[in-house]
Amino acid sequence: MKIKTAVVLLIVCVVIAVVPLMLIKDSEFGGADDAASETISQILEVEEYTPWASPVYEPPGGETESLLFCLQAALGAGVFGFGIGVLKERKKSRKEA
Amino acid sequence: MNVKQKRIIGLLAVFAAVFSVAPAAKAMHIMEGYLPVKYCIAWGILCIPFLAAGFFSLKKTVADHRKAIIILSMCGAYAFVLSALKIPSVTGSSSHPTGTGLGAILFGPSVMSILGILVLLFQAVLLAHGGLTTLGANTFSMAIAGPFISYGIYKLATKCKVNRLVAVFMAASIGNLATYCITSLQLALAYPSQTGGMFESLVKFMGIFAVTQVPIAIIEGIITAMVVSALETYAKPELSEIGFLRGGQKA
Numbered sequence: 001m002k003i004k005t006a007v008v009l010l011i012v013c014v015v016i017a018v019v020p021l022m023l024i025k026d027s028e029f030g031g032a033d034d035a036a037s038e039t040i041s042q043i044l045e046v047e048e049y050t051p052w053a054s055p056v057y058e059p060p061g062g063e064t065e066s067l068l069f070c071l072q073a074a075l076g077a078g079v080f081g082f083g084i085g086v087l088k089e090r091k092k093s094r095k096e097a
Numbered sequence: 098m099n100v101k102q103k104r105i106i107g108l109l110a111v112f113a114a115v116f117s118v119a120p121a122a123k124a125m126h127i128m129e130g131y132l133p134v135k136y137c138i139a140w141g142i143l144c145i146p147f148l149a150a151g152f153f154s155l156k157k158t159v160a161d162h163r164k165a166i167i168i169l170s171m172c173g174a175y176a177f178v179l180s181a182l183k184i185p186s187v188t189g190s191s192s193h194p195t196g197t198g199l200g201a202i203l204f205g206p207s208v209m210s211i212l213g214i215l216v217l218l219f220q221a222v223l224l225a226h227g228g229l230t231t232l233g234a235n236t237f238s239m240a241i242a243g244p245f246i247s248y249g250i251y252k253l254a255t256k257c258k259v260n261r262l263v264a265v266f267m268a269a270s271i272g273n274l275a276t277y278c279i280t281s282l283q284l285a286l287a288y289p290s291q292t293g294g295m296f297e298s299l300v301k302f303m304g305i306f307a308v309t310q311v312p313i314a315i316i317e318g319i320i321t322a323m324v325v326s327a328l329e330t331y332a333k334p335e336l337s338e339i340g341f342l343r344g345g346q347k348a
Contacts, residue, residue: 001262001326009319016312020185027189032277032309033128035190036284039301040131043288051130055225068223069181076177083171087331 102153109146126235129228136287141233147241151210165335172200173212186309194317198269201244202251213240238279247272262322270318277306
């Protein structure tokens with residue numbers, strides 16, 4: 001893939017992600033799973049569905065949750081980036097040899 | 098996969114079919130405690146043969162293609178990053194990509210069952226995202242159904258002589274969408290509407306999950322195609338070793 005194509009494709013991705021933010025003004029963009037739990041309550045015709053089990057550990061507050069989400073992304077991106085780096089350097093050194 | 102391993106998977110498959118179909122016939126991840134107990138157990142059991150197949154397939158890949166381990170770990174890392182990204186969508190709610198298509202295309206779909214369940218465990222235990230009771234159902238939709246559909250689409254597209262990167266795009270995005278269609282189906286099976294039955298519930302849940310997922314599936318498809326293109330540039334020897342450049346690896 002040419003660099004130019006890659007840049008264009010990346011821009012397309014960013015646009016797809018940003019457009020909803022600008023078009024839908026009053027949404028908090030909560031998780032789709034929260035919306036599903038409302039639907040479950042509707043179908044069962046109850047005020048609010050009470051889950052029968054609760055998570056073993058729940059991050060205390062949004063800040064800690066975003067920390068853990070960041071950690072997940074960082075770990076993944078770190079390993080992935082390291083891999084690409086290794087492969088790229090190896091290809092370079094093979095060419096020189 | 099040797100004969101003994103095949104036998105174990107076969108046995109597990111029979112076991113799973115017997116135990117999971119029974120309760121089901123009566124009738125972005127699912128959150129902890131949001132699925133009735135018998136469904137949790139049924140989906141969990143249904144995952145077992147796939148996980149066993151995945152384990153053996155993973156073991157074989159690691160033993161036979163030592164050079165490809167770096168790409169394998171990158172596939173796991175890819176699913177890890179992508180499932181942490183909550184992207185806003187046109188429906189006003191947000192959801193995340195799954196990242197399971199890449200590994201399914203490169204290493205076969207069963208390998209992703211193991212990598213996928215690791216991601217789901219991390220999210221269930223540390224983030225209260227998904228859950229341990231719904232782990233079976235979520236594993237089935239994200240780590241089994243999604244990858245298998247991605248793999249099938251990829252095979253089909255290459256057979257129809259579609260450009261490789263276009264095939265990757267289609268496989269990753271449709272696999273992503275399929276994951277959430279399965280999630281909708283799982284919820285609809287457990288919560289059939291009192292007026293319109295299971296189908297009405299399915300339409301409702303699809304309205305939430307599948308519609309939210311469409312733009313996110315497109316993003317995942319584009320990024321996966323870019324990653325495959327990068328790997329083609331930098332990791333040609335490994336890709337041909339795992340059989341990818343010949344048109345894919347057997348399951």
